[in-house]
Amino acid sequence: MISAKPPFDPTYGYTLESLLRVDCPEEPGDFAEFWETRYRRALSVYPNPELSRGKDVHPDFDVYDVRYRSTDDYMIGGWLLSPKHGPIRRGLVVGHGYGGREGPDFDLPVGEAAVLFPCFRGLSLSRDPRLPDNPARHVLHSIDRRDRYILGGCVEDLWLAVSALLSVFPQVEGHIGYSGISFGGGIGALALPWEPRVRLAHLNVPTFGHHPLRLALPTLGSGEAVRRYERRHGSVLETLRYYDAACAARHIRIPVHVAAALSDPFVAPPGQFAIYNALAGPKRLFVLKAGHSDYPERLEEERALLAELGAFFEPL
Known part of the structure; x- marks a missing residue:
């Protein structure tokens, strides 16, 4: 959270009406094939x-430290919550922001759930x-190599988080949700189309949406590093079109x-x-x-959001 005023308008001149008209850039012709191959x-x-x-x-909750293996022989660390009372009938994977994660959250409005909090490769416990x-x-790690760019590895960490959760609690098969904020929201959006084991998802202020626009708008977040890289090197969209x-x-x-x-001064609205707007379902x-x-109004909005999410995830 920040309280100081950023050196630019964090609304970027958009209203709710104009935000709801933001479209999606054209995707590469082999976009789906690229991700489906990675998933397999x-x-x-x-x-x-x-x-x-x-x-x-x-x-x-019983609280466990967890480690699991991901692609490229990365070990992913995190936390796993198992409810002490009642059955475990569903699972939830929770993605973090770019600030990383210092521990699990205990106030998620999803009952009777085993909850896995992975730290994406290179960050926090990973x-x-x-x-x-x-x-x-x-x-920026490997941003010049489409098939090695770090975001793809983080998507794979999420897919393997689902595998790890099912390995420990096989009874949650068919009842798995995902919740991700900021960085974790963007990684979730990239991961979900190809992941049939996740049935419901929540994305909170998700990033990595509409890269051509991201390159045009200043932020205080990771997008600014990408903008600086583009100004120095160019051609960054050759990779980012796939992400x-x-x-x-x-x-x-x-x-x-x-x-x-x-x-939002960190993830442009x-x-x-x-x-x-692009969601098809x-x-x-x-x-x-x-x-x-x-x-x-932040705390009041957070309480209202948690209540809405409790109802949203209830059918899981």
């Missing part, structure tokens, strides 16, 4: 999850000497709930709404006054 390859990896008792103690952990450098979360959203058929902000929109910011 990723699912050939057995995650072999390892659990150990975590240091957190909670009255309602730090690796092969990768930078600074967001401004992480987002556009709005293009991916056109292939998502499951119900998706999106919380998108009218003002037009990119967020491009993802929502059933969708619901929760409009936030602001994202990545503190403001008087």
Whole structure:
């Protein structure tokens, strides 16, 4: 959260009406083939999850530290919550923002659920000497190589998080949801079209939507590092066309709930709404006054959003 005023208008001159008209850029002709091939390859990896008792103690959950194997021999760390009381009848994978994650959340409005909080490769509990952990450098890792760009590996980490969750709790098969914020929202949008094991999803102020627009708009987030790279090197869209979360959203058929902000200095709102607008399946929109910011109505909006998400995930 930030409270200082950024050196630009975080609404970028858009109103809700104009945000709802933001379209999706044209995708490469082999966009779906690119991702479907990656999905098949990723699912050939057995995650072999390892659990150990975590240091957190909670009255309602058993808390485990978890590690599982992902593609390219990366080890992914995170946390797994298992409810102490009642059955486990569904599962939830939760993606984090580019600031990483320091621990699990205990206030998610999804009951009777095993909840996995993976840290995407290179970040937080998944730090690796092969990768930078600074967001401004992480987002540029191998950006000049379409098939090796870091975002693709993070999508694979999400797919293998689903595999790891099913390995530990096979009874949640057919009842798995995803929730991701900011970076995790964009990674979720890229992952979901090709992942039939996830049935419902929530994306909160998701990033990586409409890269041509992202390159045109200043931010305080990871997009600014990409803008600087483009000014120095050019041709970044040759890779980013395959990693556009709005293009991916056109292939998502499951119900998706999106919380998108009218003002956001870190993830420009037009990119967020491009993802929502492009969604091909059933969708619901929760409009936030602001994202990545503190403001008087924030806590009230967060409570209302949690209540809405409880109803949204109930059928899972």
